[in-house]
Each structure stands twice: as C-alpha cells, then as structure tokens.
Amino acid sequence: MRLTDIKELYRKRENFIGTEVTVGGWVRSNRDSKSFGFLVINDGTFFETLQVVYGDGLSNFEEICKINVGAALIVRGTIVETPNAKQPFEMQAAEVTVEGTSAADYPLQKKRHTFEYLRTISHLRPRTNTFQAVFRVRSLIAYAIHSFFMERGFVYVHTPLITGSDCEGAGEMFQVTTLDLNNIPKNGDGEVDFAQDFFGKPTNLTVSGQLNVETYAFAFKNVYTFGPTFRAENSNTTRHAAEFWMIEPEMAFADLKDDMMLAEAMLKYIIRYVLENAPEEMAFFNQFVDKGLLERLKHVVDSDFAHVTYTEAVEILEKHNDAFDYKVSWGCDLQTEHERYLTEEVFKRPVFVTDYPKEIKAFYMKLNEDGRTVAAMDCLVPGIGEIIGGSQREDKLELLEQRMEELNLPKEDYGFYLDLRRYGSVRHAGFGLGFERCVMYLTGMSNIRDVVPFPRTVKNCEL
Amino acid sequence: MRLTDIKELYRKRENFIGTEVTVGGWVRSNRDSKSFGFLVINDGTFFETLQVVYGDGLSNFEEICKINVGAALIVRGTIVETPNAKQPFEMQAAEVTVEGTSAADYPLQKKRHTFEYLRTISHLRPRTNTFQAVFRVRSLIAYAIHSFFMERGFVYVHTPLITGSDCEGAGEMFQVTTLDLNNIPKNGDGEVDFAQDFFGKPTNLTVSGQLNVETYAFAFKNVYTFGPTFRAENSNTTRHAAEFWMIEPEMAFADLKDDMMLAEAMLKYIIRYVLENAPEEMAFFNQFVDKGLLERLKHVVDSDFAHVTYTEAVEILEKHNDAFDYKVSWGCDLQTEHERYLTEEVFKRPVFVTDYPKEIKAFYMKLNEDGRTVAAMDCLVPGIGEIIGGSQREDKLELLEQRMEELNLPKEDYGFYLDLRRYGSVRHAGFGLGFERCVMYLTGMSNIRDVVPFPRTVKNCEL
Numbered sequence: 046m047r048l049t050d051i052k053e054l055y056r057k058r059e060n061f062i063g064t065e066v067t068v069g070g071w072v073r074s075n076r077d078s079k080s081f082g083f084l085v086i087n088d089g090t091f092f093e094t095l096q097v098v099y100g101d102g103l104s105n106f107e108e109i110c111k112i113n114v115g116a117a118l119i120v121r122g123t124i125v126e127t128p129n130a131k132q133p134f135e136m137q138a139a140e141v142t143v144e145g146t147s148a149a150d151y152p153l154q155k156k157r158h159t160f161e162y163l164r165t166i167s168h169l170r171p172r173t174n175t176f177q178a179v180f181r182v183r184s185l186i187a188y189a190i191h192s193f194f195m196e197r198g199f200v201y202v203h204t205p206l207i208t209g210s211d212c213e214g215a216g217e218m219f220q221v222t223t224l225d226l227n228n229i230p231k232n233g234d235g236e237v238d239f240a241q242d243f244f245g246k247p248t249n250l251t252v253s254g255q256l257n258v259e260t261y262a263f264a265f266k267n268v269y270t271f272g273p274t275f276r277a278e279n280s281n282t283t284r285h286a287a288e289f290w291m292i293e294p295e296m297a298f299a300d301l302k303d304d305m306m307l308a309e310a311m312l313k314y315i316i317r318y319v320l321e322n323a324p325e326e327m328a329f330f331n332q333f334v335d336k337g338l339l340e341r342l343k344h345v346v347d348s349d350f351a352h353v354t355y356t357e358a359v360e361i362l363e364k365h366n367d368a369f370d371y372k373v374s375w376g377c378d379l380q381t382e383h384e385r386y387l388t389e390e391v392f393k394r395p396v397f398v399t400d401y402p403k404e405i406k407a408f409y410m411k412l413n414e415d416g417r418t419v420a421a422m423d424c425l426v427p428g429i430g431e432i433i434g435g436s437q438r439e440d441k442l443e444l445l446e447q448r449m450e451e452l453n454l455p456k457e458d459y460g461f462y463l464d465l466r467r468y469g470s471v472r473h474a475g476f477g478l479g480f481e482r483c484v485m486y487l488t489g490m491s492n493i494r495d496v497v498p499f500p501r502t503v504k505n506c507e508l
Numbered sequence: 509m510r511l512t513d514i515k516e517l518y519r520k521r522e523n524f525i526g527t528e529v530t531v532g533g534w535v536r537s538n539r540d541s542k543s544f545g546f547l548v549i550n551d552g553t554f555f556e557t558l559q560v561v562y563g564d565g566l567s568n569f570e571e572i573c574k575i576n577v578g579a580a581l582i583v584r585g586t587i588v589e590t591p592n593a594k595q596p597f598e599m600q601a602a603e604v605t606v607e608g609t610s611a612a613d614y615p616l617q618k619k620r621h622t623f624e625y626l627r628t629i630s631h632l633r634p635r636t637n638t639f640q641a642v643f644r645v646r647s648l649i650a651y652a653i654h655s656f657f658m659e660r661g662f663v664y665v666h667t668p669l670i671t672g673s674d675c676e677g678a679g680e681m682f683q684v685t686t687l688d689l690n691n692i693p694k695n696g697d698g699e700v701d702f703a704q705d706f707f708g709k710p711t712n713l714t715v716s717g718q719l720n721v722e723t724y725a726f727a728f729k730n731v732y733t734f735g736p737t738f739r740a741e742n743s744n745t746t747r748h749a750a751e752f753w754m755i756e757p758e759m760a761f762a763d764l765k766d767d768m769m770l771a772e773a774m775l776k777y778i779i780r781y782v783l784e785n786a787p788e789e790m791a792f793f794n795q796f797v798d799k800g801l802l803e804r805l806k807h808v809v810d811s812d813f814a815h816v817t818y819t820e821a822v823e824i825l826e827k828h829n830d831a832f833d834y835k836v837s838w839g840c841d842l843q844t845e846h847e848r849y850l851t852e853e854v855f856k857r858p859v860f861v862t863d864y865p866k867e868i869k870a871f872y873m874k875l876n877e878d879g880r881t882v883a884a885m886d887c888l889v890p891g892i893g894e895i896i897g898g899s900q901r902e903d904k905l906e907l908l909e910q911r912m913e914e915l916n917l918p919k920e921d922y923g924f925y926l927d928l929r930r931y932g933s934v935r936h937a938g939f940g941l942g943f944e945r946c947v948m949y950l951t952g953m954s955n956i957r958d959v960v961p962f963p964r965t966v967k968n969c970e971l
Binding site for chain 1: 509511513515532533534535551552553578579580582607608609610611614630631632634635639640643644646647650651654658661663664665666667668669670671672673680682683684685686687689690692699700706707708709711713720723724726727728729730735736738740742750751753760761762763766903924925927928929930931932933934935960961962964966967968969970971
C-alpha cells in the first residue's frame, strides 16, 4: 500500500503542507460534535500523532463518529498548517476507511494505566505512549551498538546459546533437554541416561558468550557478541530477568586501558545516537518518567570518565561507612549504595573502578604484579551504579592453570580455552554490558519487565 | 596499544609507503635463509596478509628464525612498495617482538585441512583463510540486515526464546527446565509437577518469533525480529542445525505484494552490501569454494524477480515429472529439485511462487477468495531453491478461528493472537529468512556446520 508515514509528515513538513496524502494508523481518540469531529491517529512510525478533522460531508460520517479507540483506519486528506493549535498541522479528511474495528472492551481506553496492569497485556502495551517510546529506543540502542562496533571494524560473532559447559559458573542455569520428563531414562547406575538426550550429554542455556568469543578475538583481533543469555536465579527484583541480552566485546593486543577507552567511547556513542534519533521519546521520558534524565545523560557525554583503583575507592568509602547499610572494608564486593556514592557524590561523573581483589572476581582475569588483585574494571554511572564489568584476561598459560587449580576448575572442560594460551597467546581484554540495564539507564524506566517486550521472570512466561 | 590494522595498510596504502608502523598479528608462515627471512602475518582485520622482511641486523634474529606458525608477534618497521612481487608492499622490520609463542603441535600448520577436520577445532578454525572469510561475511550480512531495516524505519524487536507455547507447532522442541532430572517431582496424578519448575509450567525454546512480533507490527507498523531459534529435529543433514538465527519482518497495512517487494529489496541489498564490503573474501569464495558464485549473485542483483502461482508452477513441473525423483501434482509440497528446476531452468532468475494450497501451509496464512489456497509466497533462488517463506496473515477473526478449529488448535493458547483481530485488525504480512541459509547462499559454503561459529547438531554440542 502507498501510505505516508506520520514521521515523514513531521520531519519533512514543508513538502506536505497543502498536499493530499493517505495515512494508515490506529485511533488514539475520537471526539465529535454535531457536524464534524476529530480523530487522533498514531501509525507507529513516530512518537507524535496526527489529528484528522472530519466533517458531515463524508458519506460515512455517522460510522466515523462511532469509531472506538484502537480501531485501524486509512485516512486520505489534505495536510494544513494550524499555527494557533498545539500540533503544528492537521489533516482535513476527504475519505476515512475503517480497516479494522476495535471491540468495546478494548483494554487501552484513553486513561492512564499502571505499568503493572500493562504488564498483563504485553501484546497491547506497545500501543501506549510510554511503551512506544521504550521499545523504539530499545531498537535504536541495539542498532547504535552494532554501528559502533562495525564502524571500528569489529566482527560480530554469534556465540552459542545451548552449551555443554557452564562458562564462568555464574548463577543457576536452565537445562535443555529432549528427554521425556514423565519418564526419564536411567542408566545402569540409576542416573539420567544423557546418551539418549538430543546432544548425548547434559546441556544448559548459556550465561555468557565470553569464553567462546575470546577464541574469535584470537582470529579477528576485535570482535563482539550480542545475544541472549539466561539466568535461572530465583530472585524477584526489578533488575533481574531470566532471559536478557548481553553485549560482550573482546579485543586482542589490548590491555585494561584499551578496554576502558572502548567502554567509555561506546557509552557516549549510544547516548549521543539516541538523543539525536529519538528526541521526542527522550523528552517524554525526561518529563514523565525520570525528571533529570536528559541532564544526567548529557553530563555523561560531556565528562571524561574518572579512574580509581578498588583499593583507593575502599579508602574513600571507609570514611563514610556510617552512611552505608553494608560497611566497606578491603576484600568486600562493592554494593550499589557504594557504587552510587562513588559516582554521584565523590566523582560526580562516571568512574572506572579498577584492580579488584582476585577473590571476588572470575578465574580468567589477569593477575596483577601485586599477586592479590586482578586487572578488572567496573564502570559506574550516576543514577544506577555498575553498568559495565570487564577485565584484561590472563594470557599466561601457567598462571591461568594455577588459578584454575586453586578454584578446582576441571582443566579438561577448558581445553579450548587453554589452547588459546598455547598457540599465539596475546594480551587481550573485554567487557560485558547488560543490554536491558543499558535500556533502563537511557530511558529512566525502573523495572526490567518494562524494557523487555515479553519478560521472563520467576513463575512468569506469558506469550 | 597503538597498532596499525593491516586493513588500513591496504585500503589507504599511499599514506603508509615510506613510513614506519607497528602491527600486531599471528604468523601464517616463516621462512629464513642465512641472513634474512620472511614472515607472513595476518592480524584478523583483513583477508590479505602482510609480508615482513627481517634481517640478521636484528638483535633477536636467531629467535625470529625459529618462530612457529600461529605465534603472536608485534612488528615495527617501514612499509615499502614491491612493484615486482605478488603482494603490493611489504614491511622491512626494525623490531620483532614475540607476544606469544606457538607450541610445536599447533594444529594449523601451513597445509590444507579438510572442513571436516577443522570442525573438530572450532576454536582455531577462524584463523584459516576460509573461515576468516566465512565469519567476516557472516558478520557483514548481519549488519546489512539491520541497516536495511533501520534505514526503512523498522523497529527491531527481541522476541522471547523461552516460550510457553509452541507457536506454529513446527518440528520438535527443546524443553527448558530447572527441575532435577534425577528426581523429577510428580503431582498427585503421577505426572510432572511443573508448579515446581522455574516458570511454574512447561516451557520450550522457540521455533519462531512470528506470532510475538505480529503484536508489535500492530503498534509500530513495520518491525522485525532477528534472533536465535531452535529445532530438536533428529536430522543429520548439511542443511539443519539445532540452533540457528532467523530474520522475521512483519508489516502492518501491507499485503502479499508488499511482502514480496520487501523480500526482493532485502536480498538485493544484502548481496550488494557484501560485494562492496568484502570483495577479497567474495573473490576467494568464487575461486576456491564455489566457481560461478559471483556471476550468480550479480545476476540476482540485476534481475527483476519472476512471479508464478503455485497452480501455474505445478502445471509447468508436471510436464517434466520424468526428470524428478518426487512426481509433482496439485496439493503436494514442492521439493528442492522442483524449486531449483523452476528458478534455474524455467525462469533463470529468482522467482516467487505464490498462493499455495492451504493444507500445506500454516494456520495463520490468509485464505484466498478461492477458498482453497492461501496468500503465501516462497522465494526461490538459483543454486539453493527456497530461501525465504512468507505470507499475508489472516486478519479476519472469524476466518482465523474457523481455521484453528479445523486444525484443532486450542483457542485459549492463542488469546493474544486473536486479540489482534479484535482490536484494530489490519491487513499485514511478513516472512522468514533463515540466516545460516543466507550465509551459505552468499559464500557458496555447502554445510551449515561451516557457517555457524559453534554448531549444534544431533549429538554434537562442543565448546
């Protein structure tokens, strides 16, 4: 069908004033008086709506007056300027065709609904202002991330979702199986006979693509993965979902400093991209969801991120232990309250905390010369705390094996990973960015369920 | 680290002749004579390699002579033109630093390995010419797809992977569970007590995001999903993987004709993008993997795709039944041999076959006025057969319910899908493109295991 997007009407307004166009969209509101009426139409291409004026000259005037919210229409008419109205222009309808009616029990009548209620109708909520904005911005962020890495020559690698190993052993995992759960086959020892399973062994859903993507960094130098990851954690919070997307770049011939430069450049790129490409949505969030959002994001773009070691950060935080629920001392993991204090109160801008105690970080992180800390970094941002976690990786075979022995990790499960240290090992580094956390950060939305189209959480897997 | 990419040396050669640069990369070969030697280095940024000449003036000359294939080096030196050599320029080394040695048993010595052998070392194979080319092109195709849709204002939707419904009921599904398989809890009726499972009910890995993404087309008009999908089919062929990626666009206010225009434009866009951005890789495939590839792809870009109805196609094919293993008659599904005959012999270009019998297509496809065919389309391309399958969707509530009843689909499982037909239903259409099949088509690679970084197939889930 030859339809004009409402986005085009707004962005190239001067081309359309005085001309006739045809628009297809859904009714947001309809009010009529005796001889004319006003339809407000959204077509999904743009945050703003089109007002359509219709008069009793139309043959189906009576029908139009009765059109319910949510109905789909095709309207043909002339675009005219409306210098004294709220909206810059409107359409004077020559023809209004009903594409699909909307039943009287349409759940999205013109009133405010709670986010909680809207979660129960995840197939309809993208038709509301807030979720139009959230999911358009989500899409733009995804594209900004791809563009950022492709412009820099990174190779996008699809790491596997079904995996036979548990990677960094982080969190509970979902099992994947084709065995009949009502009748699990057992072997001679009375244990599950995985030989009969699809892959011939136990398999899980991945919690991270990092170890896999490292193998590709050793072939392409700069790579990234961007795909779904899973955690079967039984935690019902506003920040945890069982299924979420993650971005994990990995660079060969790179150290922790390069890693931080990449993370800073990426965050600034994403924010700039969204501010440029979704100004209406961002203004909406700033006004209705999170006052101060725009100022905070612009401040991030304009700041040089600060740097502080974990040891220095602990010294700073210890002086304010009175203010914290969890008291800080060297060796402890930093909590969100500490992270936010550092970035919001101490540095007043994003800050990288580096060189954490090896005990609280993953086995693959590069041991520093002090023998007690590793070349890890967390990027903390105002309003949220940690948004990115990364590290330089241990590239020395002996040190990596030693660390794995300390942690009782079975070497035979990591043969491919150790091979990387046998054949042309290089210093390398990477990080992980939780995509949903990034979307929450950029939109100001405070519940992860409201930035995932169809969220999966404990006891919840609808649609 | 400040390193120069080999890609830059090639693409901006004139800037570098006579200047000193530092490059990091992996050794592809090393041959030395008495007083000098030649290293061939690949750094993963470019398909071509850099030749490095080193002489006995270097303090570590002896060490360099012994460097094994696969080692990681950092080389500093001057770029000089080599008008009489195979390669356009080389580096005269001032310094060669060993970043990481390569053990003597490095599996990728300078000889040809079979694809089959390379599948057993999926963590190392991207370091070979063929797989460097495959996985760089895979990355470029992914980006071309995102760019194509974003340029047209489509919204990218992440449809869920864990699902409580089986969508179109296609193929066998993987179950997802956190129940202890050694000790499955049972309820009073002796059946699996899914109330104790993570989501409180049986869940599977998705086979398609289409039904979910349709709900977003009714909010944003034009949307697409691009993510992993899963089939637990026990078929050990060169074309099936248990985990693969799929692209599924969906357009509201669009019919089958719009759908075919989109599919044709997308395929041409992807091919053009890859030919432009990976000319070296594509020339390599054409020479070593699939002679005739470039000609075939260029022909696709230059052709107007043909159109034929299923009924017409069957009439054409019936005349050649002698040549087919499976004989054709109205009502049968077309096999690859028929599809290839149509596109390669009859039309000699890509062709859309439309309006298939409703019995061989999915329940959601729009019934044509004849009452026996549906508004479906398959896009067939020379060399492969079907590459895209799509349809206009049934947008009339009564007709959709009627078809679901015929097929005994439980309406209560599709409440959200039926809601779309209750509240502002519009004509709409979409299609599915198997990403791996697309990569195979553009590279000429003939086994799906060779276009997936870490393939998952029956009894195979390594790394």
